Amino acid sequence: MINWLANPARFMRLSASAMPWCGWTAVIALTIGLFWSLVAAPPDYQQGDTVRIMYVHVPAAWMALSVYLFVAAASAVALVWRHPLADVAARAAAPIGAAFTFICLATGSLWGRPMWGAWWVWDARLTSVLILFFLYLGYIALVNAFDDPSRGGRAGAVLALVGIVNLPIIKFSVDWWNTLHQPASVLRVGGPTIAISMLVPLLIMALGFGLFFLTLLMLRMRTALNERKAAVLRLNAGAARGPRPERARTVSAHTAIP
Amino acid sequence: MAAFLGLFRRDLSLALRQGGDTGLVLGFFVLAVILFPFGVGPEPEVLQRIGAGIIWVAALLAALLSLDRLFEADYRDGELDLLTLSNLPLELAVLAKCAAHWVATGLPLALTSPFLALLVDLDPGAIAILFVSLLVGTPALSLIGSVAAALSLGARRQGVVLSLLVLPLYIPPLIFGAGAVEASAVDGGARAYLLILCAISLAALAFCPWASAAALRQALE
Amino acid sequence: MMRDIGTFLAMGGYAGFVWTAYGIGFAVLGGLAAFSWRRYRDSIVALERLQHQLTGKR
Numbered sequence: 142m143i144n145w146l147a148n149p150a151r152f153m154r155l156s157a158s159a160m161p162w163c164g165w166t167a168v169i170a171l172t173i174g175l176f177w178s179l180v181a182a183p184p185d186y187q188q189g190d191t192v193r194i195m196y197v198h199v200p201a202a203w204m205a206l207s208v209y210l211f212v213a214a215a216s217a218v219a220l221v222w223r224h225p226l227a228d229v230a231a232r233a234a235a236p237i238g239a240a241f242t243f244i245c246l247a248t249g250s251l252w253g254r255p256m257w258g259a260w261w262v263w264d265a266r267l268t269s270v271l272i273l274f275f276l277y278l279g280y281i282a283l284v285n286a287f288d289d290p291s292r293g294g295r296a297g298a299v300l301a302l303v304g305i306v307n308l309p310i311i312k313f314s315v316d317w318w319n320t321l322h323q324p325a326s327v328l329r330v331g332g333p334t335i336a337i338s339m340l341v342p343l344l345i346m347a348l349g350f351g352l353f354f355l356t357l358l359m360l361r362m363r364t365a366l367n368e369r370k371a372a373v374l375r376l377n378a379g380a381a382r383g384p385r386p387e388r389a390r391t392v393s394a395h396t397a398i399p
Numbered sequence: 400m401a402a403f404l405g406l407f408r409r410d411l412s413l414a415l416r417q418g419g420d421t422g423l424v425l426g427f428f429v430l431a432v433i434l435f436p437f438g439v440g441p442e443p444e445v446l447q448r449i450g451a452g453i454i455w456v457a458a459l460l461a462a463l464l465s466l467d468r469l470f471e472a473d474y475r476d477g478e479l480d481l482l483t484l485s486n487l488p489l490e491l492a493v494l495a496k497c498a499a500h501w502v503a504t505g506l507p508l509a510l511t512s513p514f515l516a517l518l519v520d521l522d523p524g525a526i527a528i529l530f531v532s533l534l535v536g537t538p539a540l541s542l543i544g545s546v547a548a549a550l551s552l553g554a555r556r557q558g559v560v561l562s563l564l565v566l567p568l569y570i571p572p573l574i575f576g577a578g579a580v581e582a583s584a585v586d587g588g589a590r591a592y593l594l595i596l597c598a599i600s601l602a603a604l605a606f607c608p609w610a611s612a613a614a615l616r617q618a619l620e
Numbered sequence: 621m622m623r624d625i626g627t628f629l630a631m632g633g634y635a636g637f638v639w640t641a642y643g644i645g646f647a648v649l650g651g652l653a654a655f656s657w658r659r660y661r662d663s664i665v666a667l668e669r670l671q672h673q674l675t676g677k678r
Contacts, residue, residue: 175642191632194638244645247644251640275566279566283551296551303546314570357652
């Protein structure tokens with residue numbers, strides 16, 4: 142399947158029809174999800190209406206992690222099998238993942254303030270997600286830092302894979318750090334194990350976010366492929382025009398002296 | 400083996416001759432640690448509590464400063480291309496460069512730390528643990544840093560990209576290094592932390608030359 | 621389950637937190653989508669213009 146999708150032209154054809162379908166399904170899922178989260182779902186018996194933040198926070202967290210796995214997987218495919226679209230896919234996905242991570246952190250903060258009394262705590266999970274956010278930013282900075290885009294893509298691919306190794310290390314070390322240094326003094330609002338009335342909107346929002354990711358991924362990949370094609374065309378147009386004699390003389394005179 | 404030692408000696412003499420690397424790193428280290436009491440107040444109890452962390456963070460940032468020079472000069476003048484063609488495997492070449500980098504930066508940092516520890520009022524037991532933790536942890540900093548340096552080779556604004564890359568990767572050594580000193584308040588409490596720090600350095604030794612070499616090959620493609 | 625609009629907006633007193641949270645989600649995802657869409661449209665326009673130029677020359 143992956144090889145079958147390797148042809149950029151085929152990808153463009155497929156995504157041309159898949160994208161609107163995905164997009165509209167995402168809109169429907171999100172609308173239903175939003176209605177359910179904000180209106181139909183019951184307020185928590187302990188947390189009241191702030192529990193509704195969970196319907197944004199948790200799906201965003203799931204997406205933040207999944208998208209990173211996607212970027213890492215695409216990077217592996219790009220490095221090992223030199224799949225032409227894998228690199229494009231990884232670079233297109235990363236900003237979406239970073240956006241979800243930011244949403245996760247921000248909404249988590251807004252949920253934590255009324256519940257725990259603190260905007261931020263150095264809890265193992267929060268710290269790990271913050272570091273994940275910096276991994277995303279590092280990846281995006283790296284792939285955009287080179288004049289040669291393919292160099293950026295290769296460097297980013299290596300980074301994404303190094304990051305995958307680092308994620309469990311971070312999780313483990315921060316876990317240890319947190320439990321040995323600072324016993325969790327966080328007021329954990331236990332709440333019941335999640336009720337069906339809460340699980341359903343959660344899953345619908347997660348579905349909506351997932352479809353949103355796929356739609357945006359296809360959109361960004363199509364954009365990248367268009368931009369690549371345009372760059373190639375510009376190069377060909379320049380070559381077709383041919384070198385102008387007077388300019389060539391001037392150029393050599395100036396480059397003779399280093 | 401001869402090639403390895405040759406490269407190590409060459410890099411080390413370059414770093415020491417220019418004096419830039421070691422001087423810059425130590426200068427920043429001392430400056431950063433000295434500034435903290437001005438920021439957090441001079442009370443000995445406060446400084447004692449956060450002293451190990453301050454010194455470790457300052458060492459980390461100082462090591463970061465010297466990283467972009469690790470491969471840059473050789474990349475510019477084509478020496479790196481020659482290294483890939485030589486008999487010495489690129490992974491070992493990276494290891495030689497990291498070793499030279501550590502002797503020129505990490506080792507001086509560790510050696511200077513006891514004096515700085517006096518400034519933040521750490522007691523002798525803690526100072527000893529701090530010294531050992533830096534001795535064991537700074538090789539990891541050089542090795543992990545080499546991966547980030549290799550990845551960002553030739554990038555625009557390399558300094559920014561390098562810092563952003565290195566931040567998540569430096570956190571585990573930092574946690575266990577500074578944590579070892581905190582734990583030394585209890586007899587033998589630092590042992591577990593130091594052992595894990597050793598493990599991190601050893602894992603970096605196994606993994607990082609390979610990752611850096613891969614990144615360098617991508618850069619030279 | 622339909623409460624009146626006032627109680628709904630008040631969110632049990634946590635209005636500031638809940639609505640800001642949803643607002644951030646909406647703004648970030650919507651902003652990224654809008655930005656990506658605009659870039660997509662630009663890429664199509666640029667590509668068409670280039671293809672026009674090349675076929676026009678020939």
